[in-house]
Amino acid sequence: MRPGPRLRPIGFVRSPFKAPADLPPPAFAPPRFFERAAVGEIEVFPEFAAGLEGLEGFSHIIVIFHFHKARGAKLEVVPPGQTEPRGVFATRSPHRPNPLGLSVLKLLGRDGGVLRVSGLDLIDGTPVLDIKPYTGRDRKSRIRTGWLRAKRRASR
Amino acid sequence: MRPGPRLRPIGFVRSPFKAPADLPPPAFAPPRFFERAAVGEIEVFPEFAAGLEGLEGFSHIIVIFHFHKARGAKLEVVPPGQTEPRGVFATRSPHRPNPLGLSVLKLLGRDGGVLRVSGLDLIDGTPVLDIKPYTGRDRKSRIRTGWLRAKRRASR
Numbered sequence: 001m002r003p004g005p006r007l008r009p010i011g012f013v014r015s016p017f018k019a020p021a022d023l024p025p026p027a028f029a030p031p032r033f034f035e036r037a038a039v040g041e042i043e044v045f046p047e048f049a050a051g052l053e054g055l056e057g058f059s060h061i062i063v064i065f066h067f068h069k070a071r072g073a074k075l076e077v078v079p080p081g082q083t084e085p086r087g088v089f090a091t092r093s094p095h096r097p098n099p100l101g102l103s104v105l106k107l108l109g110r111d112g113g114v115l116r117v118s119g120l121d122l123i124d125g126t127p128v129l130d131i132k133p134y135t136g137r138d139r140k141s142r143i144r145t146g147w148l149r150a151k152r153r154a155s156r
Numbered sequence: 157m158r159p160g161p162r163l164r165p166i167g168f169v170r171s172p173f174k175a176p177a178d179l180p181p182p183a184f185a186p187p188r189f190f191e192r193a194a195v196g197e198i199e200v201f202p203e204f205a206a207g208l209e210g211l212e213g214f215s216h217i218i219v220i221f222h223f224h225k226a227r228g229a230k231l232e233v234v235p236p237g238q239t240e241p242r243g244v245f246a247t248r249s250p251h252r253p254n255p256l257g258l259s260v261l262k263l264l265g266r267d268g269g270v271l272r273v274s275g276l277d278l279i280d281g282t283p284v285l286d287i288k289p290y291t292g293r294d295r296k297s298r299i300r301t302g303w304l305r306a307k308r309r310a311s312r
Contacts (some may be wrong), residue, residue: 004163004285005222007254027264034293044245048253051231053243057302064220064256066161075207083232087209089287097204098163098285102258104294129160130309131245131252135301137190138294145291146213 049113
């Protein structure tokens with residue numbers, strides 16, 4: 001098998017959540033909890049800050065980050081509040097073969113290498129690997145969300 | 157600076173597009189070109205196939221892949237059809253500090269470790285690093301798309 005790329009952080013997250021336990025599992029957070037409460041910053045290292053030019057025109061960004069607190073991958077996980085195991089690729093669990101996380105955040109503003117964001121579901125100090133603009137092609141309609149939908153229905 | 161994670165492919169893409177030149181830049185593709193024409197497969201290596209269990213209930217998946225043909229990062233790029241340079245993080249260019257790509261694909265079906273997908277904008281043999289279910293939290297409304305929107309307007 002070809003080896004994959006070796007990555008390096010381009011910056012990190014400044015968040016009100018200091019530890020994984022501070023972060024409610026998204027499925028259990030009050031409605032719009034993350035959108036309302038979770039404001040923070042992404043601080044991009046000075047040597048990469050020029051790469052942010054023009055990003056401020058976008059309302060949302062995709063952040064790919066390192067699940068740096070995850071220890072060990074699993075192929076099956078039991079998501080919070082569930083009893084049945086699911087394949088890890090059918091979940092957003094941190095315990096993945098490649099510890100990559102992804103969040104779509106609202107971009108409130110940019111000041112040089114610092115992005116102010118809301119909708120933050122990341123802990124303080126999370127290493128950021130990539131930032132991309134969120135475009136119309138990332139916005140899908142008529143989606144089905146498998147076990148996640150079944151769970152939400154059942155919990156009502 | 158902390159080093160980032162070392163990644164390994166979990167599978168690869170089977171696509172009708174054999175080389176980067178076969179792929180129209182998304183901004184120039186005919187409307188719904190990718191959705192209609194670009195059907196292919198993601199073949200997950202047998203040792204990771206159990207991680208796909210339950211993914212078939214989702215209509216769309218997020219694929220994080222290695223831009224394995226990209227040689228060298230740039231902080232500013234001129235997107236196809238543009239004249240002005242943009243910060244690389246304000247684009248989906250492959251020439252990024254960490255060569256990670258992201259596509260949201262429609263999941264047509266799963267047969268063991270093989271996912272049949274449409275909306276494919278990836279070339280044959282692309283190494284896949286992670287697969288995640290696309291959920292309601294990835295679907296943002298009232299989006300603004302900065303220079304991309306300005307471009308589209310100007311080209312009409």
